[in-house]
Amino acid sequence: MSRSLNTITMRWDGRSLWLLDQRKLPGEISYIQCSDFLAVSKAISDMIVRGAPAIGAAAAFGYLLGAIEVSKTARDNVSEAMRQVEDTLASSRPTAVNLFWALDRMHKCFDKSFDASDLIRSLESEALSIAEEDISTNKRIGVLGASLLRNNMRIITHCNAGALATVDYGTALGVIRAAHEQGKKVHVFVDETRPYLQGARLTSWELMNAGISCTLITDNMAGWVMKSKGIDVVIVGADRIAANGDTANKVGSYSLAILASHHGIPFYVVAPSSTLDSKLDSGKDIPIEERSHDEITHISGVRIAPENVNCFNPAFDVVPAELITAIITEHAVNYPPYDFRTHPGH
Amino acid sequence: MSRSLNTITMRWDGRSLWLLDQRKLPGEISYIQCSDFLAVSKAISDMIVRGAPAIGAAAAFGYLLGAIEVSKTARDNVSEAMRQVEDTLASSRPTAVNLFWALDRMHKCFDKSFDASDLIRSLESEALSIAEEDISTNKRIGVLGASLLRNNMRIITHCNAGALATVDYGTALGVIRAAHEQGKKVHVFVDETRPYLQGARLTSWELMNAGISCTLITDNMAGWVMKSKGIDVVIVGADRIAANGDTANKVGSYSLAILASHHGIPFYVVAPSSTLDSKLDSGKDIPIEERSHDEITHISGVRIAPENVNCFNPAFDVVPAELITAIITEHAVNYPPYDFRTHPGH
Numbered sequence: 001m002s003r004s005l006n007t008i009t010m011r012w013d014g015r016s017l018w019l020l021d022q023r024k025l026p027g028e029i030s031y032i033q034c035s036d037f038l039a040v041s042k043a044i045s046d047m048i049v050r051g052a053p054a055i056g057a058a059a060a061f062g063y064l065l066g067a068i069e070v071s072k073t074a075r076d077n078v079s080e081a082m083r084q085v086e087d088t089l090a091s092s093r094p095t096a097v098n099l100f101w102a103l104d105r106m107h108k109c110f111d112k113s114f115d116a117s118d119l120i121r122s123l124e125s126e127a128l129s130i131a132e133e134d135i136s137t138n139k140r141i142g143v144l145g146a147s148l149l150r151n152n153m154r155i156i157t158h159c160n161a162g163a164l165a166t167v168d169y170g171t172a173l174g175v176i177r178a179a180h181e182q183g184k185k186v187h188v189f190v191d192e193t194r195p196y197l198q199g200a201r202l203t204s205w206e207l208m209n210a211g212i213s214c215t216l217i218t219d220n221m222a223g224w225v226m227k228s229k230g231i232d233v234v235i236v237g238a239d240r241i242a243a244n245g246d247t248a249n250k251v252g253s254y255s256l257a258i259l260a261s262h263h264g265i266p267f268y269v270v271a272p273s274s275t276l277d278s279k280l281d282s283g284k285d286i287p288i289e290e291r292s293h294d295e296i297t298h299i300s301g302v303r304i305a306p307e308n309v310n311c312f313n314p315a316f317d318v319v320p321a322e323l324i325t326a327i328i329t330e331h332a333v334n335y336p337p338y339d340f341r342t343h344p345g346h
Numbered sequence: 347m348s349r350s351l352n353t354i355t356m357r358w359d360g361r362s363l364w365l366l367d368q369r370k371l372p373g374e375i376s377y378i379q380c381s382d383f384l385a386v387s388k389a390i391s392d393m394i395v396r397g398a399p400a401i402g403a404a405a406a407f408g409y410l411l412g413a414i415e416v417s418k419t420a421r422d423n424v425s426e427a428m429r430q431v432e433d434t435l436a437s438s439r440p441t442a443v444n445l446f447w448a449l450d451r452m453h454k455c456f457d458k459s460f461d462a463s464d465l466i467r468s469l470e471s472e473a474l475s476i477a478e479e480d481i482s483t484n485k486r487i488g489v490l491g492a493s494l495l496r497n498n499m500r501i502i503t504h505c506n507a508g509a510l511a512t513v514d515y516g517t518a519l520g521v522i523r524a525a526h527e528q529g530k531k532v533h534v535f536v537d538e539t540r541p542y543l544q545g546a547r548l549t550s551w552e553l554m555n556a557g558i559s560c561t562l563i564t565d566n567m568a569g570w571v572m573k574s575k576g577i578d579v580v581i582v583g584a585d586r587i588a589a590n591g592d593t594a595n596k597v598g599s600y601s602l603a604i605l606a607s608h609h610g611i612p613f614y615v616v617a618p619s620s621t622l623d624s625k626l627d628s629g630k631d632i633p634i635e636e637r638s639h640d641e642i643t644h645i646s647g648v649r650i651a652p653e654n655v656n657c658f659n660p661a662f663d664v665v666p667a668e669l670i671t672a673i674i675t676e677h678a679v680n681y682p683p684y685d686f687r688t689h690p691g692h
Contacts, residue, residue, distance in 0.1 A: 026651065026652040027649065158566075189658070191566070192540070192642065192650075192651070193566070194538070194540060194564035194565065194566060195564050197650050197651075200642075200643075200650050200651040200655075201650060201651065204651055204652055204655045205652045208652055208654075208655065213656075214655075214656060215656045215657060215658050216642060216643070216651055216655050216656065216657045216658075217642075217657070217658050217659075218540035218541050218565070218597070218598075218642060218659075219540065219564070219565050219566035220504075220537070220539070220540060220565035220566070220597055220598025220601055220602075221597055221598065221601075221658065221660065221663075222601060223598075223600045223601030223604055223663070224597060224600050224601065224660065224663035225658065227600065229658075251564070251566060251567055251570060252564075252566025252567065252569075254569045254570050254573065255566055255567075255568060255569030255570065255601065255605055256566075258569055258604065258605055258608045259601055259604055259605075261608075262604045262607075262608070296538065296546075296562060296563075296564060297546075297562070299645045299646070299648065299650065300645070300646075300648040300650065302645065302646040302648060303373065304538075304543050304546050304547060304645065304646065305372065305538070305543075305546040305547065305550055305562055306372040306550055306551045306554055307372075308554075309546075309550045309554065309560075309562050310559075310560060310561045310562065311561060311562045311563070312535070312561050312562075312563050312567065312571065312575075313563075313564075314567065314570065317567075317569070317570035
């Protein structure tokens with residue numbers, strides 16, 4: 001019996017990858033059909049799919065779609081054609097390391113199965129494994145992380161590190177989800193997360209759907225909420241974690257970590273070990289994507305700033321390891337000093 | 347010759363107060379005619395006019411319009427009718443103390459001139475004085491504050507404490523304006539200032555019009571900009587300053603002050619002495635206005651969050667005195683320990 005994949009974030013039907021168009025949430029639930037690797041690459045660039053683990057899984061299926069195309073057309077120079085597929089997908093977004101991790105797994109599978117008659121079947125199996133493992137990994141992370149949450153805790157989270165940022169279940173929100181499933185009452189203050197509003201559009205929607213109590217705030221309220229509302233923990237996801245624990249995550253995470261430190265509130269980073277980049281000594285070498293100024297000057301197509309205003313729009317920032325209380329992977333709750341050079345995530 | 351008032355923010359034509367509709371900036375420049383005190387009160391509540399000093403001046407003209415109405419109708423119970431005018435204007439917004447300060451000045455003028463034949467003329471003169479003094483005060487503040495700015499400094503500001511927040515020239519932006527007029531090159535990073543986007547809509551527009559170099563950022567980027575862009579100072583306005591220096595200002599100021607402190611960057615508060623509330627020992631007694639959730643869930647009428655999402659929308663927060671490097675009024679650059687009980691602002 002053939003394996004299938006069907007979650008809120010993505011579906012593989014054997015021929016196409018269907019991605020939830022996250023740009024349209026929460027107003028509209030619609031899926032985009034990606035029938036070739038270029039469509040997947042564009043879906044990643046355009047943030048139809050976003051979140052480091054979800055990008056990784058989507059890229060794996062993009063690689064698979066590329067291989068299907070190449071197998072039909074480029075008989076002579078398959079390796080070269082696949083390199084182009086891989087390069088295109090790899091250039092869709094620069095910061096989340098899961099993208100490169102997933103492409104690397106697919107590439108290795110390709111090399112191993114190149115001469116086999118069932119190359120495409122092997123690649124499909126590998127892409128499905130990446131997706132399935134992401135879900136089981138998140139559930140393991142959830143159980144590990146939920147041990148840090150007590151009843152009646154008040155949490156701040158930033159951006160969306162939920163089911164929508166992964167294949168399913170979520171990382172930071174997976175921890176909150178697991179605590180909720182264990183019967184712990186929690187309340188989540190959700191940073192709206194400008195400019196792309198992942199908190200307002202995605203996280204509050206996910207939490208409300210899961211029956212988890214939440215309050216939406218603007219990002220600049222986080223400090224005041226820590227002071228006036230008795231916040232117990234801050235929990236965020238990650239896009240890339242260097243060997244020393246420095247963590248790239250959605251812009252605003254750095255400010256949030258400083259605010260948590262000032263108030264003596266634990267700051268937890270939650271990510272699968274595929275987000276660890278053991279080759280980077282520290283966060284200073286993590287490439288930070290800068291995105292279009294339109295994301296700042298327009299909301300839903302409506303201009304909110306003067307014409308020709310100068311903008312700065314880094315999509316991520318880097319939280320230094322010394323501001324991170326613990327990094328939770330599927331293997332362990334890791335405390336400082338972090339060292340992910342040889343034993344990633346445990 | 348009769349005195350007149352005509353600035354970008356407001357115009358008094360002898361019969362009506364014309365207020366720039368700041369909700370429509372930067373897309374549209376249009377003025378709202380307020381011909382009675384209720385229109386002024388509503389203009390303050392609805393944030394057609396905003397910014398503590400501008401609110402104070404507008405309320406003074408609202409009081410004047412109320413007196414004109416009362417003088418035509420309520421011959422028997424003028425004092426009682428004026429109390430209603432004052433109460434209505436006083437309840438338009440709770441946090442900015444300049445509102446109450448201006449109403450108090452108008453009330454005292456009313457008491458002094460009650461029996462005079464030229465009551466309305468006296469009140470008009472007092473309202474015009476409040477407005478004119480605001481401009482000259484801001485220019486004095488500007489010169490004092492500009493002494494703290496050196497050539498090539500990089501500044502972060504929050505919300506709009508500019509010409510639009512005052513009768514003219516501005517407080518925090520007045521300092522930047524004065525430095526610019528002195529030939530100092532400065533660059534201003536402008537927090538967009540969610541939820542009402544005063545930074546994106548008003549401050550960047552003002553700075554661009556003044557030829558002052560600026561970059562618009564989202565609020566959550568401020569920490570990363572401090573770290574990666576070499577920020578030298580943070581300069582903000584104020585809505586109410588307690589005797590000990592605790593300062594209520596636009597929500598996000600508290601977070602920004604913590605971030606500045608973490609990076610060793612001076613955090614300056616700039617305000618006229620009319621913003622000092624010497625009766626309040628500390629910031630904990632400053633009333634913090636909470637505004638409609640629609641400000642968070644909608645932008646320009648477009649919904650950006652799920653239906654029925656719970657929100658928290660404090661319009662202000664309080665920066666504790668210990669995070670403030672100096673408080674600049676028209677009288678002096680005040681350094682800690684602050685004590686505004688007996689000598690307001692100098």
